[in-house]
Amino acid sequence: MTQFIFRRLLLLVPVLFGIVLVTFVIVRSIPGDPCIAMLGERATQAKCEDFRERYGLNDNIGVQFVRYISTLATGDLQDSISQSRPVIEYLSERLPMTLEITVSAMLVATGAGLVLGLVSALYRNTLIDVGAMGLANVGVSMPVFWLGLMLAYFFAIILKGTPFQLPPGTRLSAGVSIAPLAETWGWAEEPTGWLGFAYALLSNSVVFNSLITGNVEVLIDALRHLIVPALALGTIPLAIIARMTRSSLLDVLGQDYVRTARAKGLIERLVIFRHALRNALIPIVTVIGLQMGGLLSGAVLTETVFSLPGVGTAITTAIFARDYPVVQGFTLSVALIYVIVNLVVDVSYTFLDPRIRLDA
Amino acid sequence: MTTSTASTPLLNAEPITEHRSPATEALRRLLKHRSAQAGLFLIGALILVAIFADLIAPYGFREVFRDGKRFEAPCVHLLGCDPAETEHLFGLDGNSRDLFSRVVYGSRLSLMIGLVTNIGAILVGALIGAVAGFAGGWWDTVLMRSMDVLMAFPSLLLAIAIVSALGPGLINALLAIAVVSIPVYARLVRASVLSVKDLEYVQASRALGASPIRLLFTRILPNAVTPVLVQGTLGIATAILDAAALSFLGLGAEKPTPEWGLMLGEERARALSNPHLLIFPGLAIMITVLAFNLLGDGLRDALDPRLKR
Numbered sequence: 162m163t164q165f166i167f168r169r170l171l172l173l174v175p176v177l178f179g180i181v182l183v184t185f186v187i188v189r190s191i192p193g194d195p196c197i198a199m200l201g202e203r204a205t206q207a208k209c210e211d212f213r214e215r216y217g218l219n220d221n222i223g224v225q226f227v228r229y230i231s232t233l234a235t236g237d238l239q240d241s242i243s244q245s246r247p248v249i250e251y252l253s254e255r256l257p258m259t260l261e262i263t264v265s266a267m268l269v270a271t272g273a274g275l276v277l278g279l280v281s282a283l284y285r286n287t288l289i290d291v292g293a294m295g296l297a298n299v300g301v302s303m304p305v306f307w308l309g310l311m312l313a314y315f316f317a318i319i320l321k322g323t324p325f326q327l328p329p330g331t332r333l334s335a336g337v338s339i340a341p342l343a344e345t346w347g348w349a350e351e352p353t354g355w356l357g358f359a360y361a362l363l364s365n366s367v368v369f370n371s372l373i374t375g376n377v378e379v380l381i382d383a384l385r386h387l388i389v390p391a392l393a394l395g396t397i398p399l400a401i402i403a404r405m406t407r408s409s410l411l412d413v414l415g416q417d418y419v420r421t422a423r424a425k426g427l428i429e430r431l432v433i434f435r436h437a438l439r440n441a442l443i444p445i446v447t448v449i450g451l452q453m454g455g456l457l458s459g460a461v462l463t464e465t466v467f468s469l470p471g472v473g474t475a476i477t478t479a480i481f482a483r484d485y486p487v488v489q490g491f492t493l494s495v496a497l498i499y500v501i502v503n504l505v506v507d508v509s510y511t512f513l514d515p516r517i518r519l520d521a
Numbered sequence: 522m523t524t525s526t527a528s529t530p531l532l533n534a535e536p537i538t539e540h541r542s543p544a545t546e547a548l549r550r551l552l553k554h555r556s557a558q559a560g561l562f563l564i565g566a567l568i569l570v571a572i573f574a575d576l577i578a579p580y581g582f583r584e585v586f587r588d589g590k591r592f593e594a595p596c597v598h599l600l601g602c603d604p605a606e607t608e609h610l611f612g613l614d615g616n617s618r619d620l621f622s623r624v625v626y627g628s629r630l631s632l633m634i635g636l637v638t639n640i641g642a643i644l645v646g647a648l649i650g651a652v653a654g655f656a657g658g659w660w661d662t663v664l665m666r667s668m669d670v671l672m673a674f675p676s677l678l679l680a681i682a683i684v685s686a687l688g689p690g691l692i693n694a695l696l697a698i699a700v701v702s703i704p705v706y707a708r709l710v711r712a713s714v715l716s717v718k719d720l721e722y723v724q725a726s727r728a729l730g731a732s733p734i735r736l737l738f739t740r741i742l743p744n745a746v747t748p749v750l751v752q753g754t755l756g757i758a759t760a761i762l763d764a765a766a767l768s769f770l771g772l773g774a775e776k777p778t779p780e781w782g783l784m785l786g787e788e789r790a791r792a793l794s795n796p797h798l799l800i801f802p803g804l805a806i807m808i809t810v811l812a813f814n815l816l817g818d819g820l821r822d823a824l825d826p827r828l829k830r
Contacts, residue, residue, distance in 0.1 A: 179670030190686040298556070298818075302811035304762055306769050307785055307803035310792040318793055329793060458677035462766055466789070476678070477770060480685040492682060496674050 195483035238490035243482045248490040253361035258471035269395035278406025300400030305459045309393035309466040330467035394463045398452035405448040409441040450506030550823040557819020563812035571628040578622035582779040586617045592795045611801045623779040634764045635757035641699040646706025654714030668704040676701045684772045694773035713745035754817035758810045
């Protein structure tokens with residue numbers, strides 16, 4: 162087991178190197194001068210020369226790549242040009258938002274998708290099944306950003322005045338804010354280094370922070386703001402998970418061991434949950450894992466629609482500002498998360514199905 | 522089967538009247554498939570709308586109504602709108618243009634986007650997959666590991682990065698979407714090539730002196746047609762969604778192109794006050810994508826011989 166995971170991690174190295182190379186090349190070929198993008202009208206010849214010297218933009222592209230790789234190897238994502246501070250610090254502010262909507266969308270999608278697929282399979286070829294699968298088909302065909310706008314309209318305008326009215330965007334209501342964990346707990350200073358990054362991620366996650374400090378008012382406000390984006394982002398994976406659950410379960414329900422379980426007089430609920438569903442889970446878990454990429458793509462759009470301060474909005478802003486280190490560092494982090502999730506999915510098969518060998 | 526025939530089932534089995542080729546058989550299954558029927562119907566309707574856009578759209582997609590108010594709500598005479606007013610089925614957009622006409626013209630663009638990007642991606646992807654599978658060794662390692670790298674990015678994020686490197690615009694957006702879709706086709710084709718390249722009929726052909734190119738094109742690649750066809754149809758749906766997303770973010774089509782995603786992006790700020798500006802272009806995207814998804818599902822069922830009943 163450990164050996165399998167280790168080997169898979171080793172195989173990641175060339176892929177990660179490729180990811181770094183691709184982002185580096187793409188980012189460097191973005192047209193336009195970062196100096197002019199940064200300094201605007203104040204950009205004089207001399208100032209730009211100075212600027213380029215400071216950020217090492219005058220060196221040969223190969224030299225720049227080697228330097229980038231070697232600083233990266235020490236865990237340093239360099240400094241943001243437009244923010245004049247480490248990229249990693251900026252990342253620790255933006256990543257929690259993206260993770261919050263991605264995770265909540267995944268929860269919505271998995272929960273509702275499993276139920277919908279299960280019901281469809283149990284009532285196959287009835288009106289319920291046809292209706293649910295029709296909905297699923299429509300669900301996978303909707304553009305995330307359009308669905309987001311429509312849901313915002315529905316919850317903010319149509320449901321106005323009802324208890325179900327929800328805010329159409331932003332992270333927290335005006336006037337609501339939360340203090341960093343260190344301040345709440347009276348720490349003398351915030352941790353630094355990798356521990357500091359982990360601390361910042363947790364502290365900047367409004368949901369985690371308010372949950373752990375028991376700040377109910379902020380927690381409820383944050384969750385109310387999360388519902389609409391999560392619904393919008395979760396719809397496509399929801400539909401895909403529902404379809405996969407249905408077909409996988411139908412597959413399994415036709416197997417001999419299910420007939421055996423029924424023949425020995427087991428009640429239907431146990432047949433479904435203990436015998437069928439567990440075996441149907443493998444393709445479902447695969448699909449859930451595969452949806453992560455789509456969710457991270459969708460998060461970029463959802464953040465834009467709801468003006469949420471996440472990774473996606475940061476990348477698009479950084480592209481227009483020619484902030485190379487931010488685009489590189491952020492894209493790299495998202496790709497890294499994606500690759501790791503895929504690895505976790507692969508490993509989880511072995512828990513679900515001991516028959517799967519680990520020799521791959 | 523009725524009881525009278527139960528004793529002699531073989532004699533009463535359906536007689537084999539004609540021989541059907543696998544392609545005809547698949548087509549027959551496809552035309553009987555519910556969701557394929559729905560998909561084909563919708564795609565047919567969309568193609569007609571695209572071809573006859575000039576006849577269907579009452580106004581040009583750039584025509585501005587000086588007397589009309591911006592963001593005017595839809596006015597349909599049949600639904601009780603004052604006949605004295607000019608009819609605008611979907612209302613007017615932020616530049617006082619007839620939204621219905623713009624949505625109608627948009628169908629041309631979206632169908633074109635879906636087809637062009639996928640044909641491009643299929644050609645390049647098939648070439649990469651064929652070389653990797655057929656040549657093996659270093660070629661295989663280098664090509665497929667590069668595909669892995671492309672697949673390690675969430676697709677829209679990579680497309681955004683490529684468009685920003687090439688500069689915003691519809692053509693560059695199409696290029697980016699095509700690049701992002703290449704790995705799927707490369708993998709599919711490689712897998713098909715690997716599954717047949719050592720089979721006896723291929724060896725026989727080789728023994729008869731067929732050149733590698735001839736082997737590849739006449740003996741091996743035809744096996745990849747089925748999976749590529751299914752993926753291609755579903756890929757059109759994805760490409761239309763991605764292109765709309767890029768235009769929505771301001772990285773794709775430029776004003777005043779009647780591109781559905783761009784129309785949504787332009788009027789985004791009006792979502793809460795004038796929802797009609799967003800409902801219709803969005804519905805258009807959804808219906809188009811749904812059509813290709815339905816057809817893709819139908820194709821997969823029809824072309825998979827294991828599902829034959």
